[in-house]
Amino acid sequence: MSSATAIESTINPSSKSRILTILSFPVIALAFGIPWWMHTTSIERRSLAAIGTVRGIQEGWIEEKVVVRVEQEGEGGGDVLRWTRMMNVCVPAERRAWELDIVEGSREGSEDDGAVQSPHIKLVNQAAYPVLPYVDIVPSSPSFGALMFPAPAIPLRHLGEHSIPRPDECKAAGSDKLFDAMEALLPLQPWTLPGHAIKYAENVTFSFVLLNEDASADKGSRMARGWDVEDALRTYIQPVVAALEPFHTVTIESQILYHAPLKFVPGSRMLHNTGLPNDTESKVWTVSDTQASGFVNTEQWTLGTLVEAFLERVRVTNNPVLRFLLFLPKAGRRPLVLEESLRGDGEAVTIPPTAISTFRIPQFGSVVIPAYPERQEEDGYMSSHQMRQAFTVFRRDLLQLLGVPSLPETLCRDDASNADPGLIITPWQFSSLLRTHVQATTISAVDTLTSISRLVSRIREMPVGKEVVGDVESSVDALTEAFGKRRKSSRAADEGLMGVWEKTKRASALADRAFFNPSMVGLLYFPDEHKYAVYAPLFAPISVPVIVAIIKEVKRWRKKRKARRTQGVEVNRNKLVVSRQEKAI
């Protein structure tokens, strides 16, 4: 008997250690498992409090003024100084986006450095020039790009430090006229980008494509084997790209397709007197309105050389591409013109050999179709001169697709409208575009930042990591720098609006990077029943033996307690018996 208990006690652990063993399972699970589980499943969500400060930045709030330089043609420097001061006072600062300044003598040196100069006004003698102000866009002119403004004929009063000119004095000095002209050029509220223009992107790709509709149909040298695109780009596109350098980094690609079929058959019409020599009646092929909208056959034309560019490790990943297509209809389909251009003229239309048809596709590019494609007879090469018209159109469309504003018609003179300026972007357009872009990037940055904070508060599963917070904070910093205290401390004249632009551009890029940070994808929302469905099969089988053991232990303990109680009663009874026996003795 005693040996059996001894053996039992050595094999089975004591009830104390048994209970410890059983309890250690749930205790370890609770003490270590739950914190570990919490740690691994928690979503890192850092504070984005910095965003709160950008709410104060209003959309389009640009305090920085465009410095406009004033000079006078001919004699009389004293009056210019007076006029400039007077205009700055006559037009209140909150009504204008510009600030007049006198031309310094040293400015002459900066004219030749190729960059777009700051806008300037040239005061001209009323007697020699027309009264209305205009912008000089004749490239050969020495005052190219300047706003020619008629100088007031009356002598101007010298203004003291605090004196304010009377309204009639202002008017006589031409303040109203100046305000109108300047509002057209540099409006207080900057233009938003027109709908056909692409959204601002720092890296842009231009793709110039020469398309032979069907080179095999053009016997021998009649097809365009190649084009002198480099020369054409140098002549027509390069100046524009250089002028826009502060905004865009441009990648240019070119491509030649020898088989670019259309998806439709153009209509045909007989025309008299097409303008060709020895030709009184001939067939003209027409592209209707609906055909034009499906003209670019993206399905069969392999446009774009993105892959090649990619192999050369040019980072083109997200570049918007503007495509400029020079389409050469195949033999037997010439001339190919837009039906629109023939409308209303009956049969009296003449199509000169140099005619081109062109249309623009918003946010995509433009298409040029020469009626009679020129090329060099011997080798089928197109020289840059033969593509002059096409590239002039491309240049114009390119500017518009990038959102460069054109000069207001009211400030254009008739005699200048036929000019073909080498540099199309005047300082006025540049400054106006700069203000537009500053506003657009500011809005974009503020919008992105606020939408990040809105999304983070709405989607609870969205992680907010260190990188995101870093980007958001630097973006906010850049915005506050651009519009905040910097201006009070040092108003660096050389920085000016360009400095603001650099900062807003950076702010917008950083905000975008924060928004598109790959860590921001919250994976995922699970409904509660999914959680049970996942955890139950995992934990139920494990917990069964533990729970059963605990129940058993509890039962055993209760049994023991019961046994001990009855044993205790017996012991008492025994004691009682013993005491009675003692009494009896």
Added chain:
Amino acid sequence: MANTLGMYRTVKRLGIPDSQIILMLADDVACNPRNGFPGAIYANSGRQLDLYGSGVDTKAANDEEDQPEQDEAQEGVKGVEGVEVDYRGYEVNVENFLRVLTGRLPPHMPPSKHLLTDSSSNIFIYLTGHGGDGFLKFQDNEEIGSRDLGDAVGQMWEKQRYNKMMVMVDTCQANTMYQDIYSPNVIATGSSQLGENSYSHHNDMDIGVAVIDSFTHYVLQYLEGIDKGSKATMQDFVRLRGSDQPTVKKFLIFLPVFFQTQFNIYDPEKIKSHPGIRKDLFPFDLQQTLVTDFFGGVSHVQIPLSHGNASLRGGVTNGTDIWYDLAEGEGIRTGLPAAATNRGERSLSSPVSDTSSFNGSSTSKAHDLSSSLTRSQDWLVVFALGLLFFTLSWTTSRPGRLSRKVKNE
């Protein structure tokens, strides 16, 4: 699989280039060794149209022979060549799908895997596979919930990644998939309502599987009749199976939720389920919205107004400001005085639930403008869970074929 490829072929035919289509296929059925027609996928039992390889429409080819003078016009019809799959196999998962939508892809991803859209893009999302109440299965081991889809669309709206969006789901209980979308300018449609299966259209006995789903089949059938220049509106699209049929009208009365007055689309009897439509988030008039807004890449071209004949005379002017929108037939003034065009639209970004602000003249104006300018940018996400029925029941058809062979011998 055939569902998705059919949709892919259709949108490509309607002018959306591959660079603007993101195609996700979880399985490569065409090149599966168990496919009896290697390198080909068919959407009908007659196997007229191979959706995968050459894309040659044999019917169209026959027509060509009959009418040689139409030869050139037919060139384009057969021209859907090849399939460009952007995400395949195990790349097709919930995470990647959400990353594509929200644009949060790792920097090394090539452009073809990016959804490079902006506030002027229209997006069409097509989802098919196995689904259930509020979810859609990916790859047999994970699923996307309707709430995840809703949040992803919400984030896209916040970042102005779309102008208009259409979500089309063809799964069982598909209508539950779009219930949690809350962003404006979204129109959503699904093949079947809660508790309902979405059935296949017909079987191909030679392959031994069902080839295409009913809902998709009828949608594609309708779209087949549409070409690039089509003026068909979404209203026409959803009236797909003639509203003159009395059955539809009956359902109009019984199911006012699913068939609201205008959107009396698809015939439940033919489709064998009740397709749903959700347009409370879509502020535009369906009669004004073209089908090609979503399914086609129709660019609206503009020519300078002063150009017209001037171009024929060989002149090129520089500062032309008036542009003439060919298709819309109205002059659009651009350049400097274009002023605040999109601001009205942009302000919509914050109040998501307030759809009442969409009503009124300003909205229709915004719509005209955006739709006229942006059709070239139509983007499209086609997503598919492949592995439809092709491989699943292939084995069952095999013994039959073998026994036939034996008989012949």
